[in-house]
Amino acid sequence: MITRRGYKKCRTLVDGLALPRPFSVSALVEMLAEQRQRPIDIGTLPAGLTVNACGAWLHLADRDVIFVEAKTSPYHRDHIVLHEIGHMLCDHRSKADDIVADLGRFLPDLSPALVRRLLARTSYSTDEEQEAELVASLIRITAQAQAPGGSTGALSELEAALGLWSR
Numbered sequence: 001m002i003t004r005r006g007y008k009k010c011r012t013l014v015d016g017l018a019l020p021r022p023f024s025v026s027a028l029v030e031m032l033a034e035q036r037q038r039p040i041d042i043g044t045l046p047a048g049l050t051v052n053a054c055g056a057w058l059h060l061a062d063r064d065v066i067f068v069e070a071k072t073s074p075y076h077r078d079h080i081v082l083h084e085i086g087h088m089l090c091d092h093r094s095k096a097d098d099i100v101a102d103l104g105r106f107l108p109d110l111s112p113a114l115v116r117r118l119l120a121r122t123s124y125s126t127d128e129e130q131e132a133e134l135v136a137s138l139i140r141i142t143a144q145a146q147a148p149g150g151s152t153g154a155l156s157e158l159e160a161a162l163g164l165w166s167r
């Protein structure tokens with residue numbers, strides 16, 4: 001369960017983003033790349049890759065790369081990208097050298113030396129996964145609330161669902 005402090009951290013991160021209007025995940029990716037002054041590439045995970053994840057974020061020296069599953073719906077694909085953006089915004093770091101080596105086999109262009117950090121679902125703590133997932137949800141809800149005719153009802157519902165105000 002996410003803590004109130006964890007929730008606040010994620011809310012602050014998402015509130016600090018000037019989400020593109022109209023909102024789209026690709027517009028958000030472009031905006032973040034500009035803010036971070038680093039390109040963000042969206043790639044497809046090679047079939048057969050043994051990373052036990054549907055997405056991964058690579059923090060390279062000169063850019064970020066978000067990998068998504070090849071076979072997935074556009075909605076799920078967007079969600080994976082938002083989830084990985086969550087890890088990126090929360091600055092989750094982990095050592096996943098074995099996964100980096102594995103990825104290097106499939107992606108000869110990205111040598112393990114070039115790959116500074118690979119963050120895959122399996123290499124995060126439960127808290128970090130929850131934070132990334134929460135950031136993804138908050139971005140969606142905030143974007144919906146900002147759209148014409150949007151309301152903040154979904155945010156209250158999320159907070160209630162998380163049980164934040166009863167503890």
Ligand SMILES: [Zn+2]
Nearest residue numbers: 121124129132
């Ligand atoms: Zn994750």
